[in-house]
Amino acid sequence: MKCIEVKDLTYSYDENTPVLKGISFDIDVGEYVSIVGHNGCGKSTLCKLLIGLLEKNSGSIVIKGQELNQENLTSIRNKIATVFQNPDNQFIGATVEDDIAFSLENMNTPLNEMTQKVKEAASKVGMIDYLTKEPSYLSGGQKQRVAIADALVREPEILILDEATSMLDPSGKKEILDLISQMRKENPSLTVISITHDIEESYNSDRIILLDEGNLVLSCSPSELFDNRELIKKYNLTVPFVVELKYKLEEIGYKFDQNPSLEEIGEKLWQSK
Amino acid sequence: MAIKINNLSFVYMKKTPNETKAIDDISLEIPEGKVTAIIGHTGSGKSTLIQTFNGLLTPSSGTVEIDDFVITNNPKKNKKIKELRKKVSIVFQFPEYQLFEETVEKDVAFGLKNYGYKEEDAIKEAHNALTVVGLDESFYKRSPFELSGGEKRRVAIAGIIALNPEILILDEPTAGLDPEGSKIILNLISKLNEEGKTIIIVTHDMNIVLNNSDHVIVMNNGKIAFEGTPNKLFASDVSNYSIDIPRLFEFCLLLKEHNVNIDIDKIKNVDDLINQLKERK
Numbered sequence A: 001m002k003c004i005e006v007k008d009l010t011y012s013y014d015e016n017t018p019v020l021k022g023i024s025f026d027i028d029v030g031e032y033v034s035i036v037g038h039n040g041c042g043k044s045t046l047c048k049l050l051i052g053l054l055e056k057n058s059g060s061i062v063i064k065g066q067e068l069n070q071e072n073l074t075s076i077r078n079k080i081a082t083v084f085q086n087p088d089n090q091f092i093g094a095t096v097e098d099d100i101a102f103s104l105e106n107m108n109t110p111l112n113e114m115t116q117k118v119k120e121a122a123s124k125v126g127m128i129d130y131l132t133k134e135p136s137y138l139s140g141g142q143k144q145r146v147a148i149a150d151a152l153v154r155e156p157e158i159l160i161l162d163e164a165t166s167m168l169d170p171s172g173k174k175e176i177l178d179l180i181s182q183m184r185k186e187n188p189s190l191t192v193i194s195i196t197h198d199i200e201e202s203y204n205s206d207r208i209i210l211l212d213e214g215n216l217v218l219s220c221s222p223s224e225l226f227d228n229r230e231l232i233k234k235y236n237l238t239v240p241f242v243v244e245l246k247y248k249l250e251e252i253g254y255k256f257d258q259n260p261s262l263e264e265i266g267e268k269l270w271q272s273k
Numbered sequence B: 001m002a003i004k005i006n007n008l009s010f011v012y013m014k015k016t017p018n019e020t021k022a023i024d025d026i027s028l029e030i031p032e033g034k035v036t037a038i039i040g041h042t043g044s045g046k047s048t049l050i051q052t053f054n055g056l057l058t059p060s061s062g063t064v065e066i067d068d069f070v071i072t073n074n075p076k077k078n079k080k081i082k083e084l085r086k087k088v089s090i091v092f093q094f095p096e097y098q099l100f101e102e103t104v105e106k107d108v109a110f111g112l113k114n115y116g117y118k119e120e121d122a123i124k125e126a127h128n129a130l131t132v133v134g135l136d137e138s139f140y141k142r143s144p145f146e147l148s149g150g151e152k153r154r155v156a157i158a159g160i161i162a163l164n165p166e167i168l169i170l171d172e173p174t175a176g177l178d179p180e181g182s183k184i185i186l187n188l189i190s191k192l193n194e195e196g197k198t199i200i201i202v203t204h205d206m207n208i209v210l211n212n213s214d215h216v217i218v219m220n221n222g223k224i225a226f227e228g229t230p231n232k233l234f235a236s237d238v239s240n241y242s243i244d245i246p247r248l249f250e251f252c253l254l255l256k257e258h259n260v261n262i263d264i265d266k267i268k269n270v271d272d273l274i275n276q277l278k279e280r281k
């Protein structure tokens, strides 16, 4: 089943400079898609259009069978949780606890259930000891963790992450990515869209969508993309470590199967020593 | 100019229920002319520490010494702070905190004008700095608030580059940058370092630590957990530091384990490894 269907979507902040130039793609229910592309190519703009924060110029956005419009905006937004690129822009509550509870209050969640859920979400992101703190007085990574808790607590059908882990320490990042894959296991119909510059992260998703100056230029599995040197060169992409290593070893004469793991690459090296 | 930190502590919201000791009696020296990486768990005190280096935050106790400047817990005594800030500049973790002018070029030129540059000259320098960070003239007249995340960070970095400080402090300079942008900034950092600048990078990217730094400081809970070279750090037990061993380094360790003869200390990036393997072949 289709979760998101986008067709010929265009958008510009001012008339002279189109930012999205007619983008079409579909995302299946339960899919985990990365959106990548260089700074300013339109990723955050696209995500704001998907939740109706910006109004498209033309084209259509269909979410779970419903075309997004003014009437169903609220009901569609209730299905989607978004972590914005700058967490400061999304804090509402005066304390971490209030902030995480905010969306639940809006959904009329009973108080005791709410307290429980807020605590669960806060501990999942490692912020349980910070419930009484003010979100704007936290460190960068702590802010990102709270922003992620804000989204998780809503138990969305669609989770949109706009560089949500860009300021987390390596183990924090791993914890969050593990948490999301755990959530997808528990709920196979959870659809995840992740905007990221982290190649290793997108390498683990189901599909990569590449935007380039407002156009969708590529939509394929990570292995299809990173197996194709021409594409990598054409779009000047950075590749995951294992792919870089493989390519550079091939250049000095080693031969590998398709998509070897690090161990397999290692084996070739110590066998030939 | 080295930075000498003596028994430094910093407490946020002193005497309130939310009192937080972010820096806990730290003493250390940041070497002159080197690239030092500061890493560690979320909330370990990295951003707080670097903000004491040019007096943006006043120590709760202890001192920071740079050249003949001494920053103490008495703000009235920190007289020459304006002069110090000419020498020590910080790019903040959130570029938004640094942007405020109506156009990008004015924003980058602001600091220079403050230091007495004529408008014209300041704008010219600003254009140069913008070119360096990969922003062309189409950005000059735009509002810095109506940019993408990565574009904002580039503007913030340009604003500091334009000032040409002796000590450059960058708080997660590559967060939000595309891979090409990261490369530009890291190359710039190397170039400035070769010209003699002291550089401090706060980062969560272990590849930057391995590839671009001479010296690394690991913070944990407001204290220093490790200080030394990147290779020494990654060869030691890092399980308590919330950091990661770079994939490349891990792979080299694996090769060593299987008796492949390589010199890990000389490997900072994939090309270094390839070259060693090539020589061996």
Ligand SMILES: Nc1ncnc2c1ncn2[C@@H]1O[C@H](COP(=O)(O)OP(=O)(O)OP(=O)(O)O)[C@@H](O)[C@H]1O
Residues within 6 Å of the ligand: A013, A014, A019, A037, A038, A039, A040, A041, A042, A043, A044, A045, A046, A085, B145, B146, B147, B148, B149, B150, B151, B176, B178
């Ligand atoms: N509020 C705004 N007003 C005008 N132009 C804007 C605004 N926000 C973004 N833009 C421009 O629209 C284009 C797309 O921006 P967007 O934020 O979608 O990029 P992005 O792909 O998310 O980039 P990044 O990786 O840097 O976050 C950029 O050229 C940007 O300068």
Ligand SMILES: Nc1ncnc2c1ncn2[C@@H]1O[C@H](COP(=O)(O)OP(=O)(O)OP(=O)(O)O)[C@@H](O)[C@H]1O
Residues within 6 Å of the ligand: A136, A137, A138, A139, A140, A141, A142, A167, A169, B012, B013, B020, B021, B022, B040, B041, B042, B043, B044, B045, B046, B047, B048, B049, B093
């Ligand atoms: N303005 C502030 N007011 C009160 N407490 C603060 C403030 N800024 C930071 N803190 C607290 O001080 C501690 C250290 O924060 P700091 O920003 O220095 O961490 P950091 O190492 O830079 O973390 P990150 O990697 O997440 O950016 C944290 O516990 C944080 O919650």
Ligand SMILES: [Mg+2]
Residues within 6 Å of the ligand: A043, A044, A045, A085, A162, B148, B149, B150
């Ligand atoms: Mg963006």
Ligand SMILES: [Mg+2]
Residues within 6 Å of the ligand: A139, A140, A141, B046, B047, B048, B093, B171
């Ligand atoms: Mg910080």
